[in-house]
Amino acid sequence: MSIDGGRLNAHNQRTKDFRRRKDGKIKGSTKRRATSNEKIEFDSIDPVELEKIKNAIRKKVAKRRRIDVLLLIISGIIAVVLFFLFTEKYSS
Known part of the structure; x- marks a missing residue:
């Protein structure tokens, strides 16, 4: 019988499972990274339209x-x- 009642084993199992699921994912996202042969192609945008948006x-x-400043x-x-109102009221 284990000393810690199996809690350490459960913790280690969760850690391994987390690392296994994390492989290939971008941090903080559920999207997977593109591999080196998968290139992302973005649509070209008109510079004038981009300047209007900016x-x-x-x-x-x-x-x-x-x-915010106001x-x-x-x-x-x-x-x-x-x-000032409260200090004048209680100063007398």
Whole structure:
């Protein structure tokens, strides 16, 4: 009879099974890697269309950044106002 009640054996079995299933897969994904003879061919994209897409993404990011900064400033102002209100109320 084993000392650990078979828990170590079960752990080793799970580890081996995980390594066996992991072989050939990209980390964090269920997709398998392409072998050396399988080349992935991407569709060619028009440079003008690509630039339009990039500009649209940049505009969205800039808008989100402005909103985040504005909300941060507003929350800071509210925090300062509340701080002064409570310190004046309890200082007397």
